[in-house]
Amino acid sequence: MKSEELVLRQQMSELCASLFERGFSVGTAGNVSARLHDGILMTPTNSTLGDINPERIAKIDLDGNHVSGDKPTKEVFLHQAFYETRPEAGAVVHLHSTWATALSCLEDINPDDCIPPLTPYVVMRVGTVKLVPYVKPGDPKSGDLIRELSGKYSAVLLANHGPVVSGKDLFSAVCAAEELEETAKLLVALRGMPTRTLDAEQVAELKETFGRI
Numbered sequence: 001m002k003s004e005e006l007v008l009r010q011q012m013s014e015l016c017a018s019l020f021e022r023g024f025s026v027g028t029a030g031n032v033s034a035r036l037h038d039g040i041l042m043t044p045t046n047s048t049l050g051d052i053n054p055e056r057i058a059k060i061d062l063d064g065n066h067v068s069g070d071k072p073t074k075e076v077f078l079h080q081a082f083y084e085t086r087p088e089a090g091a092v093v094h095l096h097s098t099w100a101t102a103l104s105c106l107e108d109i110n111p112d113d114c115i116p117p118l119t120p121y122v123v124m125r126v127g128t129v130k131l132v133p134y135v136k137p138g139d140p141k142s143g144d145l146i147r148e149l150s151g152k153y154s155a156v157l158l159a160n161h162g163p164v165v166s167g168k169d170l171f172s173a174v175c176a177a178e179e180l181e182e183t184a185k186l187l188v189a190l191r192g193m194p195t196r197t198l199d200a201e202q203v204a205e206l207k208e209t210f211g212r213i
């Protein structure tokens with residue numbers, strides 16, 4: 001096995017454990033993937049992010065065949081669709097983190113902008129977040145729904161399910177998933193209070209300074 005893959009397997013195990021230990025994932029909820037030059041590493045289905053054995057992480061090849069490790073997450077289609085539509089994406093993180101999942105269940109959420117620009121950092125790290133209609137976990141239709149977005153969003157909320165966040169690499173995707181969760185918490189805390197968001201000019205300035213998410 002090439003050292004690129006060994007390093008990524010170890011990093012995935014450590015970052016998943018960190019997410020679990022800090023309560024971003026409980027039980028066997030959530031899944032994480034990272035792109036290699038010859039395929040994609042994915043956390044195994046029904047595994048706890050708190051205890052991912054680097055050697056048992058699933059690998060699929062560029063054609064989507066399972067080539068090593070345990071059986072991949074049932075959300076393989078969801079992850080693949082992010083990589084297909086976002087060539088810059090090096091990793092994808094799906095969580096059931098409490099506050100983002102709470103937002104995903106609200107009836108009056110704006111489906112085109114689930115996480116308004118409350119702070120600069122959420123604009124810089126997450127960008128605009130789209131609501132993706134509900135399908136059952138593991139449904140291949142989740143891949144179709146992501147492909148329909150044509151790579152426009154680095155992060156989405158799966159309705160009544162939870163967030164999915166991509167990043168240029170694994171560390172960035174994990175940080176963005178954490179930022180989304182913390183902003184979702186702020187949004188719920190501020191519900192019902194008159195709230196000032198960043199205006200269009202301020203958001204444009206951030207995008208110009210820090211680039212496309």
Ligand SMILES: O=C(O)[C@@H](O)C(=O)COP(=O)(O)O
Pocket residue numbers: 028029030031043044045046047072073074075094137138
């Ligand atoms: O919600 C689900 O069932 C999945 O989206 C999930 O989070 C865990 O599934 P596996 O990765 O297949 O364990």
Ligand SMILES: [Zn+2]
Pocket residue numbers: 029030094095096137161162
């Ligand atoms: Zn899930």
